[in-house]
Amino acid sequence: MAFCNQCGAQIADGATTCAACSSGRPAVVVAPAGTGTGLADNVAGMLAYVTIIPAIVFLVVEPYNKSRFVRFHSFQSIFFGVAWTALWIVLNIVAHIPFLGFLTILIWPLVGLAGLVIWIILLLKANQGLMFKLPVIGDLAEKQAG
Numbered sequence: 001m002a003f004c005n006q007c008g009a010q011i012a013d014g015a016t017t018c019a020a021c022s023s024g025r026p027a028v029v030v031a032p033a034g035t036g037t038g039l040a041d042n043v044a045g046m047l048a049y050v051t052i053i054p055a056i057v058f059l060v061v062e063p064y065n066k067s068r069f070v071r072f073h074s075f076q077s078i079f080f081g082v083a084w085t086a087l088w089i090v091l092n093i094v095a096h097i098p099f100l101g102f103l104t105i106l107i108w109p110l111v112g113l114a115g116l117v118i119w120i121i122l123l124l125k126a127n128q129g130l131m132f133k134l135p136v137i138g139d140l141a142e143k144q145a146g
Contacts, residue, residue: 038063045073045126049119052081068145073126076134076141080122083137084115 011018039047044064048055055074058064065071091108095101118134125132133142 041067041069042127042129044070045129046123048074048077049080049122049126052078055081069129069131072131072141072145073122075144076122076137079137079140080118080134087111 038044044058044067048058048070055077058070058074064074091104091111095104122132122134131142133139
């Protein structure tokens with residue numbers, strides 16, 4: 001079903017002019033705004049890695065929580081975020097130990113760079129439509145996704 005861009009009247013399928021306008025000029029047929037079905041699964045899976053919030057939203061919102069692909073990436077994103085936060089907390093605690101704290105100065109940039117690379121890989125693999133699993137976290141996410 002389409003609508004006329006000049007007057008907004010409904011136009012029958014296959015018609016090129018609007019009967020309501022009766023201007024005789026060909027009307028540009030505009031499709032209704034709500035015809036989309038939402039995001040593709042690969043885009044939703046990729047967006048789940050942006051922060052933890054879209055991952056939780058995709059687990060709750062109706063068309064996305066039915067897709068095993070989106071659920072897997074949402075759970076993996078949540079588990080990766082929790083593991084990443086726990087790692088930073090442990091590094092912060094170790095940094096306050098007198099001798100070991102000095103050694104963490106070398107570890108912090110390497111851990112940060114490794115996390116960034118893993119995050120980019122997860123984004124790209126989800127966008128390609130692949131279910132790329134991290135070693136321990138991926139198995140947990142796969143179990144939760146069903």
